[in-house]
Structure formats: structure tokens, C-alpha cells
Amino acid sequence: MTRNIRHAAVFCALLLVALVVNAARVQLVRGPEFDGNPANRRPDIARYGQPRGDIRVGGEPVTGSRDTGEHLRYERxxxxxxxxxxxxxxxxxxYGTTLLEHAEDGLLSGADPALAPIPLWNDVTGFGNAGGSVETTIHAGAQRAAFEGLGGHKGAVAAIEPATGRVLALVSTPSYDPQHLSGNGAAVKRAWERLTGDPDKPMLNRAVRQTYPPGSTFKVVTAAAALDAGVVSDLDAPTVSPDPYTLPGTRTRLTNESEGCRDASLREAFEWSCNTVFAKLGVDVGVADMAATAEAFGFNDDGLRVPFSVARSTFDTSVDRAQLGLSSIGQYNTRATPLQMAMVAAAVANGGQARTPYLVERTVRAGGAVVATSGSSPARxxxxxxxxxxxxxxxxxxVENGTGANAAIPGAVVGGKTGTAQHGVGNSGTPYAWFVSWARGGQDAEPRVAVAVVVEGRAADRGEISGGGLAAPVARAVMAAVLGS
Known part of the structure; x- marks a missing residue:
């Protein structure tokens, strides 16, 4: 009898070992396979089983969570x-996540290990964390001024605090309501199809993901290169600049919209945006120095993140002299995001020092404790x-004497540069209206805001499209909102 009991005990022990081994195999070896199986809804149920943390502007949430009472309980x-x-x-x-919702998804959803009270706590207890919140650098007044300023136009605005790199505004129009995509029902599918099929691309973030020919706003970069290289030393001395200017090695003659550009000084050429003067300056500076200056401003950088990725702004380094002339006035292959051109204006405003832009001020736990802070990067x-x-x-x-008068703010010091960028085959596309600027309040020791605005003009208004007319008033509204806060 004792022998039979012993055999039964051994057999039960073997069964127990087999169960433990199989459980370990399922959990550890095949766990990732089961987690990734489309039929497994447990990760989604857990992910949406609690409210998502908030994204905040000026300390106030601009996001929230709604209890649906369904399996995927909380919608954004x-x-x-x-x-x-x-x-x-x-x-x-x-359809997943984008922009800050994607870049900070771990923290917002509660999955980030940094939210655990002690390392490996959740692995041991099996409990999850409440989602943390993201405090942005966005200035609510500047954001609204940019959005309302663009109005029904297609375009974008980016604004930066020059001394720190804090992003004060990121606006793209036309826009969309992300709440229409929050759930997973038939209405969400219809909204997705409508938005992705819209030729105006409302879900495209033109401020950071769309590049444009910067046109005459790029003359800020060309002027910097010419002054640093010593090609120009006196702002008021006449330049040797014919009008029209024949691009080197070609029969193509470059002309100007303004009169009086022949041999104009750098000051006159900058105020009245003389293409001939700046094309020749770029050729005289040369490809190497022009490229070095453009790249110092941030062009040709594939790695810029704020924390989501920013499209690469480009200055072609493999051009001949004729192409260099066109590149130096913001045409040919030169392309920039509005954020990049705001960085150009910010570097001027900050005494030649550039700060990498950033959008997240700090991240915090649900209880308010700080998880991480951002702050300024080292200046370059x-x-x-x-x-x-x-x-x-x-x-x-x-602004005071030239094409940017519409950006002037009473009692403030404002600097700017207009641009009207041609594009399309034979410049057949409707031009883009640009304005880049910075502003300092009357009592401020240094400029507080740098702005870039691009407006994609309508074909019907082609003859009236200009940076000073369309884009400068938007920039003025944004700058005034920051200076008045």
C-alpha cells in the first residue's frame, strides 16, 4: 500500500513539474507570439482600461479621456x-498614434517603466501605472493667434523663443479634429477615409513635416554667409551686381520685382529683396561656405526631433555655379520647413547662437511628481x-523701411524678411508667401519670439500673393500675443 502511495506521489509530482514547465514555456517562450496575435485582445483591453494621461498647454489639459463602458473602455x-x-x-x-501622442505614448498610457514607484514593481505585483502627463512649451495665445491669422488659408506657422529653443506655436491649416479618430467604430472609419482622401491634406503637419522653397527668406542665410566670409564688409557700399544678372555658364537672365537693384548695397538689396544681388553673392561666396552656413542653421539635418521627427530641410551641396545662384535666393533644390525658418530667425535674434527647438517642458506622474524635464540644449x-x-x-x-511694414508692432522692435517662393514647372505653381521675423518688447533686454509663416496662396489671387501682404500680418499677431503676455 505504501509503495502505491509513493508511486502516486511521484506521478503527481511529475505532473506538477510538467504543468510548471508548460506554463513557463507559454509565458516566457511563446508569450511574445501570443501577445502579437491579432486575436489576442488582452493588451488592447489593458491599454484602454484606464484614462490616458493629458497633454497640457500653459498648465491646462487640451486632451482628456471618455469612459465608453465598452471592452476598450476609455477613448481619447x-x-x-x-x-x-x-x-x-x-x-x-x-489607427494608432501620431506626433506627441506617439512620441510620449509610453508615459501617457502608463506603460513607461519610469512611472513605477520602484524598479520592477509592476512586474512583481502585476499592477499597472496611471498615465502621466506632458507639459508642453506651447504659448496658448500665440497658438490661437497663428490659427486665427491663417484663417481659411492653407499654410503653417512655427514660433520659437530664441534664447531657449522653446517652441511657442505650431499651427497647420487646414486642420482636423483628432477626436473623430479616437474610437474604433464605423464613424471612425468614415472619418479616416474622409481625412486621408481630402486633397487639402488636413492631417499633414505643414509646420514640421512639409518642406517648401523658402524663396527670399533664405536671403538671411545668404547674407550671413557673405558677411562671415568677408565677401561683403560694408552694409551700405554698392555691390557689383548687374540687373539683370546672367547666371554663370548659361543664357538665363535673372531679374527683380523691384527697381533700383543694379549695384545696390546689401542694405538696399535686403530691404527690397533684390534677387540679382543675392544670387551673385551666393556665387561669390561659393558652394562650400554657403553649405557650411546653411548647415549651421540646421539645413541637411536628418536627426531633428521635438520630440517627434521633423522633415529634413535641404540645401543642395552638389550644384554648379548657376544652380548655386538660384539656391542662394531660396529656389532650385533649396527647401525648408516653417520650423527651420523660425530657427533661422531665432539664431539672428539670439546673437548668432542657435538652440535646438523643443516642445516638451516636463513630464509628470499622475500625482504631480516630475518624471523628467527638458530645458535648453547647448547653444551652437x-x-x-x-x-x-x-x-x-x-x-x-x-520692417521699418521695406517690404515688411505689415509686421510692425507699436512700442516693439521687430525685424523681418519677406519672401515669395516660385515653384512648379516653369514656376507655374501658385507662389508661396513667406515671412520670417523676431520681436523684442520695448522693455525687454532680448527678443522673446521668432516666427516663420508660410501661406499657400490661392490661384485666383496669384497677382496679390506676397510675403508682406499675406504672411507678415499673421507673424505680427503671433509676436504681439507673446509680447503682450
């Missing part, structure tokens, strides 16, 4: 969704302080 909600969509992106149960020198001071003087002249 958005306060003034179209206004902040270029910042937040969307968090959809059906884009140009000499003397060159930056002279460029700031030139940009002030554009």
Missing part, C-alpha cells in the same frame, strides 16, 4: 482639437556675433 478626447492637432496628433484605438554658433548684429539691423530695416 480633445479640447479645441483642430487648434492643437499639429501638437498633439491623435490617439486612435483603430551659427555666425559671428558681429554678423548677427548686422543681420538684425538689416531685418529691422525690412
Amino acid at each position: 478626447t480633445y479640447t479645441e482639437g483642430p487648434l492643437y492637432a499639429p501638437v498633439t496628433g491623435f490617439a486612435s484605438q483603430a 554658433e551659427v555666425m559671428s556675433p558681429a554678423t548677427a548684429a548686422r543681420l538684425a539691423e538689416l531685418m529691422r530695416g525690412v
